[in-house]
Amino acid sequence: MKIVIAGAGEVGTHLAKLLSKEDQDIIVIDSDEGKLIKLEMYNLLTSAGSPTSFKSLKNAGVDKADLFIAVTPYETDNVIACEIAKSLGAKKTVARIDNYDFMRMENRGFFINHGVDDLIYPEFLAAEEMVIALNRTWVRNWFELCNGELNIIGVKVRDNAKIVGMPLKDVYMSNYAHISAIKRNHETIIPRGSDIIRTNDIIYVAVANSDTHTILKMCGKEEISIKKILVMGGSRIAVQLAKMVGSKYKITIIESNLEKCHKLSDRLPECNIIHGDGRNPEILEEEGIGDYDAFIALTDSSETNILGCLSAKEYGVKKTIAEVENIQFISEAEGLNIGTIINKKLLASSKIFQIMLDSDATNAKCLALADAEVAELVAREGSKITRVKVKDLGLSSEATIAGLLRDGKGFLVQGDTQIQVGDHVVMFCLNGSIHKIERLFN
Amino acid sequence: MFERRHNINTVMVLKVLGWLLILEAVMMLVPVAVSAGYQEYTTAKEILYAVLITGAVGALMTTLLRPRSTEMNRKEGFLLTALVWVLFSLFGMLPFLFTGALKTVADAYFETMSGFTTTGATMCSAVESLPHGVLLWRALIQWIGGMGIILFTLAVLPMLNHQGGIQLFNAEVSGITHDKLRPRISETAKSLWMVYIVLSVIMIILLWIGPMNLFDAVCQTFAALSTGGFSTRNASVGGWHSNYVNVVIIVFMFIGGMNFSLLYTVSHGKLKALLKNDIFRWYLGIVVVATLLCFMDMWLSNPKTNIEDGLIACGFEVVSGLSSTGFVVADLDKWNPFSVMIISLLMVSCACAGSTTGGAKIDRMVVLLKNVKNELSHAIRPNLVTTVKLNDRVITYETVQKILAFLCIYALILLVSTTIITAYKIPILDSMFMSLSALGNVGYGYGVTTGGLYSNLPDLVKWLLSLDMLMGRLELFTVLILFTKGFWTK
Numbered sequence: 001m002k003i004v005i006a007g008a009g010e011v012g013t014h015l016a017k018l019l020s021k022e023d024q025d026i027i028v029i030d031s032d033e034g035k036l037i038k039l040e041m042y043n044l045l046t047s048a049g050s051p052t053s054f055k056s057l058k059n060a061g062v063d064k065a066d067l068f069i070a071v072t073p074y075e076t077d078n079v080i081a082c083e084i085a086k087s088l089g090a091k092k093t094v095a096r097i098d099n100y101d102f103m104r105m106e107n108r109g110f111f112i113n114h115g116v117d118d119l120i121y122p123e124f125l126a127a128e129e130m131v132i133a134l135n136r137t138w139v140r141n142w143f144e145l146c147n148g149e150l151n152i153i154g155v156k157v158r159d160n161a162k163i164v165g166m167p168l169k170d171v172y173m174s175n176y177a178h179i180s181a182i183k184r185n186h187e188t189i190i191p192r193g194s195d196i197i198r199t200n201d202i203i204y205v206a207v208a209n210s211d212t213h214t215i216l217k218m219c220g221k222e223e224i225s226i227k228k229i230l231v232m233g234g235s236r237i238a239v240q241l242a243k244m245v246g247s248k249y250k251i252t253i254i255e256s257n258l259e260k261c262h263k264l265s266d267r268l269p270e271c272n273i274i275h276g277d278g279r280n281p282e283i284l285e286e287e288g289i290g291d292y293d294a295f296i297a298l299t300d301s302s303e304t305n306i307l308g309c310l311s312a313k314e315y316g317v318k319k320t321i322a323e324v325e326n327i328q329f330i331s332e333a334e335g336l337n338i339g340t341i342i343n344k345k346l347l348a349s350s351k352i353f354q355i356m357l358d359s360d361a362t363n364a365k366c367l368a369l370a371d372a373e374v375a376e377l378v379a380r381e382g383s384k385i386t387r388v389k390v391k392d393l394g395l396s397s398e399a400t401i402a403g404l405l406r407d408g409k410g411f412l413v414q415g416d417t418q419i420q421v422g423d424h425v426v427m428f429c430l431n432g433s434i435h436k437i438e439r440l441f442n
Numbered sequence: 443m444f445e446r447r448h449n450i451n452t453v454m455v456l457k458v459l460g461w462l463l464i465l466e467a468v469m470m471l472v473p474v475a476v477s478a479g480y481q482e483y484t485t486a487k488e489i490l491y492a493v494l495i496t497g498a499v500g501a502l503m504t505t506l507l508r509p510r511s512t513e514m515n516r517k518e519g520f521l522l523t524a525l526v527w528v529l530f531s532l533f534g535m536l537p538f539l540f541t542g543a544l545k546t547v548a549d550a551y552f553e554t555m556s557g558f559t560t561t562g563a564t565m566c567s568a569v570e571s572l573p574h575g576v577l578l579w580r581a582l583i584q585w586i587g588g589m590g591i592i593l594f595t596l597a598v599l600p601m602l603n604h605q606g607g608i609q610l611f612n613a614e615v616s617g618i619t620h621d622k623l624r625p626r627i628s629e630t631a632k633s634l635w636m637v638y639i640v641l642s643v644i645m646i647i648l649l650w651i652g653p654m655n656l657f658d659a660v661c662q663t664f665a666a667l668s669t670g671g672f673s674t675r676n677a678s679v680g681g682w683h684s685n686y687v688n689v690v691i692i693v694f695m696f697i698g699g700m701n702f703s704l705l706y707t708v709s710h711g712k713l714k715a716l717l718k719n720d721i722f723r724w725y726l727g728i729v730v731v732a733t734l735l736c737f738m739d740m741w742l743s744n745p746k747t748n749i750e751d752g753l754i755a756c757g758f759e760v761v762s763g764l765s766s767t768g769f770v771v772a773d774l775d776k777w778n779p780f781s782v783m784i785i786s787l788l789m790v791s792c793a794c795a796g797s798t799t800g801g802a803k804i805d806r807m808v809v810l811l812k813n814v815k816n817e818l819s820h821a822i823r824p825n826l827v828t829t830v831k832l833n834d835r836v837i838t839y840e841t842v843q844k845i846l847a848f849l850c851i852y853a854l855i856l857l858v859s860t861t862i863i864t865a866y867k868i869p870i871l872d873s874m875f876m877s878l879s880a881l882g883n884v885g886y887g888y889g890v891t892t893g894g895l896y897s898n899l900p901d902l903v904k905w906l907l908s909l910d911m912l913m914g915r916l917e918l919f920t921v922l923i924l925f926t927k928g929f930w931t932k
Contacts, residue, residue, distance in 0.1 A: 002625070025625035041516075043608055045625040 001025065001356065004065040004090070006051035006081045007072035008035040011096065011122070014327065014345045015069065015352055020044045021432040024356075027060050030072075051081040054088070063089035069352060071096040071120075079116055086115025094118040094355060096348065098236060100243070120351050122344035127240035129347065130321055133340040134229070134245070134294060137319045138221035140202055140340060143367045145376040146405040146424045149209055152180070152367070152374050157201045160220035169193035177207040177215065178412050180402035180428040181372065186331040188372045188430060190400045202334065204374075206403035206426055208410030224318045226293040230254070232278030232308050233299035234264045237323065237342070241296070242268045249294075252287065254278040278308055284315065294319040298342075302326045302333075309338045331371075357438055372430045374402070377441050379423045385440040386423075391415035399429035399437055449930070453509040455522045458602075460503025462526055462595055466533055467497035472582060473537065476657075477575030485541050485573040492536035499533070517929065519609025524921050526591055527912055531555040534583055543576045548901040553580070555908040556896075558587035559915035560798060562671020562768035562885030563876075563907070565897045570676050574657060580672045581664035587915070588668025588698070588798035589638050590614045596631035613920045617795025618805055618841060621703040634702050637709060642667055645694045652686045666691050669698040669798045671768030671885040671894065678893070679758070680771040688754050688771060692761050699725065699765035699793025720833050721794050724804050725764075732760045732788060736781045743778055756781075764788040766800040768885025768894055775892050782888065786875065789884045800883025800914050802852050806845045808832065813842055851918055856881055859910055866900050880910035 001024045005012050008030035016039060020026045026044035029051050030036055036046040049056020051072055062068060068090040070078035075097040082093035095116050101107065103121050111119065136142045141154030157164060163171050168179055168191055182191050183202040189195070197203065205215055216223065227250060231238050234255035242251050252272040255261045265273040276283040278299065289295070295312035297305035302324045309320035321340045324333050333341055346368045353366040357375055365376040379386050385393065390401060390413055404411040405424040411417070419425060427437050470493045477486035514522070534557070535550035537543075544550040549565040556563045557580055566572060572580075586594055592614040596602050602610065607627045612620055623630045642663050649659035661674045675681030679691055697705070704722065707715045716722055736756040741747050755772050762769045763785040774782055792801020809830055816828040830837040856877050863873035872889030876896070879886050887894045896904070913921045923929050 020625075023626075025629075027625055041608055043625075043627055045622050 001066045002061070002064060003027070003067045003069065003356075004029065004057075004060055004062050004085070006030075006057075006068070006070045006078075006085075007096075008032070008039060008046075009071060009073055010325070011345050011348045012069075012071045013039065015071070015349055016044055017042055018349055018431070019352075019356075022435045024435070027065075029056060029060050052077050052084065054084055057081070057084055057088055065090045066092065067352075067355065068093040069096075070094065071348070075099060075102070079111070079114070082116040083114050086117075092117050092355065094120055094352065096120045096122065098123060100124060100240065118351075118355060120348050122348050123236045123240050125347040125351070126237045126323070126342050126344055127244050129342055130237075130241055130296065130340070131245055133321055134226050134249070134319070137224045137226065137294075137339070138216060138219075140334075141204070141367070141369070143374055145365055145403075145426050146408075146410075149408060150206060150403050150405050150410045150424075150426060151209060151212060152204055152206050152402060152426065152428070153212065153215060154183075154202050154204050154369075155215065155219050155221065157197055157199060157203055157219055159199050161197075161199075161218065162220065163197050163218050164199055165196060167194055167196050171197070171218075177205055177211060178403055179203050179205050180400050183334070186335070188369070190397055190428070190430070200335075204402075204428060206410075206428075224293060226319065228252070228292045229294045229296060230284075230287065230289060230292040230312070230317070232295070232297045232305070234260050234273070235298045235300070235323075237344075238296075238298050239264070239267065242271050246270045252292075254283065254287070279304060281311070284311075289315045289317065292317050294321070296321045298323045300325075302329050306333050306336065306338060310336060313337050353434060357434070357441075372428065373434055375427050375429070375434065375437065377425050377427065377437075379419050379421055379425055380441065381421045383441050385419050385425065386421050388418075389415065390417045390419065393440065398433040399427060402426040402428045450517050450521060451509060451511065451513060451515075452521075453507050454512055454514060455518050455525065457504055457507040457509055458514075458522060459525060459529055460500045460505075460507065461599065462591070463496055463500030463503065463529065463533060465500075465595060465598070466530055467493045467500060469582065469586065470496060470534075470537065470579065473575040473579040476578045477573060480574040482573045482575060485575045488540040488542075489537045489575050489579070491540050492533070495536060496533040514609065516609050519613045520920050520923055520929075523592055523610055523613035524912075524916060524924055527555075527558060527916065530583075530591055531558055531908075534558065534579075537576060537579050541573065541576050543572050546901070548904045549897065552896065552904045552908050554583060555911050556885065557583035557670065557672060558591070559883050559911040560584050560588045560668045560670035560766070560800065561880060561883040561911045561914075562665065563879060563887065563891070563894050563896045564672060564885075565895075565904075567895055567897060568676060569672075569674060577661055577674050578657075581661040581670075581674075584668040584670030584672060585642070585664035588670060589635060589702075593631050593634060596628055597635045600628060602628070614916065615796065616799075616917050617701075617803060618809070618837070618845060621701075621796065623703055623706055633706055637702055637705050638667070640709075641694070641697060641705075645690065648690045649687065652690065653682055653684050654687065662687075662691065663694070666694045666767060666769065667698045667798065669695060669765045669767040669793075669800070669883075671762070673769060678770040685751070685754050688758050691769065692754070692758050695761045695765045695767045695769070696729065698767070699761075699797050699799045701794045701796035702798075703796050704794075718833070721805050721808065724808055725794055728788070728791075728804070729757075729761055729764060732764070732784055733757045735784055736760060736777075739778050739780045739784075759785060760788065763884060763886060764791070764793055765797075766792045766882055766884045768879070770886075770893060773893060774886060774888050785886065786878065789878050789882045789886065792882050792884070800881075802849060802882070805832070806849060809837055809842060809845050810849060813846070848918060851922070852881070855910070855913065855918070859906060862906055863903050866903060868899075868903075876907065877910060880907040881914040883911060883914050 003024050004027045005016050006029045008028050016026050016028045020043045028046050031050045033048045039046050047060040062085045068085040070081040078095035082095045086093050097119050132142050139153050143152040181204040182189050229249050229251045231253045234253050254274045256277045258275050261273050261275045295317040297308040305322040309322045312320050319339050322338050323342045324330050350366050350368040367374040401413045403426040404413050429437055474486050474489045531554040535554040538550040553565045592610045611627055623633045645663040646659045650656055658674050665672050733756050737753055740752055758771045791804050791807045793799035795803040795805040812830045819826055859877040860873045875888040876891050885894050
């Protein structure tokens with residue numbers, strides 16, 4: 001697949017590196033040559049030039065591109081770049097935006113008419129992710145597949161869990177649950193039956209919706225209901241979150257910039273806006289942090305967010321969520337006692353993987369974790385996966401079939417399972433192996 | 443991610459080297475087949491021994507070594523690239539030794555390194571008496587080395603198509619910046635090789651139509667396009683006494699000195715790109731001016747010279763020197779000092795970056811000259827802001843500095859090498875000329891090495907020149923950093 005990425009910012013760079021490992025033909029365009037030099041060391045091509053110029057887009061070979069991704073800092077540039085790319089012959093275009101108005105269903109037709117096939121709004125995705133985390137306080141990750149019939153749940157296993165010390169083959173959670181991956185000490189592994197679950201592992205379980213409560217019990221977790229939320233940092237994600245769930249929860253936002261505070265109180269009348277530094281314990285105590293059910297740290301600095309969440313835990317807040325934009329920190333942060341971690345880059349790449357896996361983007365779903373991806377795909381007629389039994393597919397140690405949904409029912413996949421046309425298959429694969437999976441389905 | 447990092451993943455480097463040695467063994471099968479075809483069965487058998495040894499060592503290295511991780515970064519890239527050239531020469535000399543074409547290890551190693559680095563300085567005085575298999579091996583190593591051993595393996599081995607492959611590509615391909623043609627490195631390598639192969643086929647056909655037989659045509663093509671310079675005649679290309687052969691070879695030596703990325707663009711119908719390219723215009727200009735100067739020099743000392751023959755002879759020597767081929771049609775010793783000096787100057791710069799040529803490259807010389815011009819303007823108008831531009835693109839200050847550093851080190855190595863050689867009581871001019879010739883991968887000789895024959899030098903000088911050739915081919919840094927402490931310490 002030939003993919004052109006316009007904009008070598010954080011998201012663009014992350015996507016370029018990730019996709020070049022997936023054996024795709026990647027071309028990155030940016031007007032700043034200094035940003036491109038850092039990418040020279042990767043297996044991809046760079047091309048200096050403005051993403052909104054016909055000439056530089058032609059130079060980069062947009063006319064033959066299967067996918068054009070515009071992720072410059074400006075949404076208007078992104079939309080125009082997609083428009084030009086489409087007119088030059090790019091098959092599919094995606095623009096990053098930061099405006100909810102553009103996302104509305106009734107406005108989508110406008111963008112499709114203008115050559116923008118898909119939109120990515122990372123702040124919106126982040127807010128959605130947080131809403132899920134607030135509903136399911138006991139999980140790290142909650143990924144709904146197959147219209148909510150099957151879920152992939154990431155849970156941190158603590159001392160009190162019954163399954164600690166048990167080999168995987170003896171863990172019986174339910175007929176439809178399957179532990180597809182374990183994250184241990186900064187490394188994600190696809191486990192075998194003999195592997196033993198240890199304290200502080202994060203296990204990723206595929207489970208049918210009706211059986212999720214058994215996982216809750218097995219892991220010794222309890223559900224907390226959230227009423228009051230304290231948000232540190234009045235960023236765009238915070239605004240998005242407040243707009244989505246402001247009526248359901250009591251939200252307080254602490255922001256250090258006074259001007260921003262005024263704007264926030266103007267835009268979000270139902271929220272309390274506090275002016276002050278969220279790192280300052282006096283402010284937190286004054287606000288009665290111990291009474292809050294959830295603490296969400298959304299400042300620009302990953303370090304502040306991580307530390308903020310840790311001190312909130314000390315004050316007795318049950319659920320904390322931190323935005324961590326440095327991918328290198330995610331692994332460390334997961335090892336600490338922070339509940340859920342939000343990363344805009346990973347959310348954006350989830351969306352791109354989804355588009356890559358299925359050009360119609362109707363059947364595929366994808367979730368990017370720090371070093372792995374979860375994807376839901378539909379087995380098509382004639383694809384390799386429907387021809388042989390699971391054990392003969394030659395799945396490497398990098399990928400596993402987490403679960404299967406047939407006629408609306410979840411199935412546990414075994415070696416002898418034969419996948420049929422129309423089955424929804426959930427794959428769990430480590431970084432750099434999605435293209436191998438893709439081959440099985442096409 | 444957090445496991446203990448080893449400084450250099452030597453085991454993985456050695457394992458990949460094993461793969462590459464197997465590849466070299468496969469290459470050696472070509473002269474075996476040719477020898478058998480010419481009914482030189484003893485030669486075929488002797489080269490087959492070399493194939494078996496090389497293949498066996500390669501197979502052992504790949505099967506026995508189990509690296510802890512397959513990760514290859516910048517350091518591994520440099521190490522692998524430098525080592526592959528050393529090892530390829532080490533095993534590539536076996537056919538010369540086993541067939542008795544060359545007697546000592548120093549001679550055989552020099553000859554092989556001279557072939558792979560496309561220098562073309564030789565140890566064989568009586569080339570015509572060598573069996574066909576040996577001659578073809580001599581030609582083939584130039585052809586492979588011309589484009590680059592690493593570039594060849596990137597095109598054929600998919601296992602190097604990842605980030606480590608880029609490091610290798612950068613460590614081997616010559617020039618200031620490295621143009622990638624296609625998003626994936628293996629695709630870039632394949633495209634470049636395609637251009638190379640098509641040009642080779644055209645040249646073989648052109649020479650075959652002329653007075654050469656197919657075998658000679660193939661060998662001269664491999665030597666000319668790769669800008670190597672090993673011939674199959676004792677008197678080099680001069681042995682054919684044919685202006686047709688000379689002109690064909692001039693044209694293809696010239697093409698061999700052009701940037702192959704540019705050739706790729708031109709082959710896709712963008713002829714304008716050729717004329718717009720600054721470096722190409724300089725290259726063409728230098729050839730024309732140097733040819734006319736040499737011809738003037740020749741004509742002034744002997745007004746009866748035939749104009750056509752004279753121009754072709756001068757053009758041949760100029761292009762041969764500038765493109766770093768080192769083919770000869772006339773003995774340099776009989777030329778006037780002025781012409782010899784012109785050729786020597788050409789040998790310093792050689793042709794364009796990204797080609798099969800050696801030397802410091804015209805690109806760097808042009809940047810140097812433009813920078814000097816800017817510095818002169820600064821002397822009068824200190825506040826003037828100037829930039830060095832090449833093909834309408836600004837060369838950053840850091841790059842200019844890198845180029846200046848390169849040229850200084852180049853000159854330094856030249857001086858050190860010359861000094862060591864003079865210790866063997868070899869005349870200063872001859873020592874200087876052979877160092878320049880080896881470092882620039884040209885292969886011309888003057889004085890004691892007349893006609894490019896380097897056999898009557900002391901062994902130590904041969905080893906020194908082999909090292910010069912390697913450093914010149916890999917553009918200094920790839921080899922030099924291996925001798926720095928920082929490379930090996932954590």
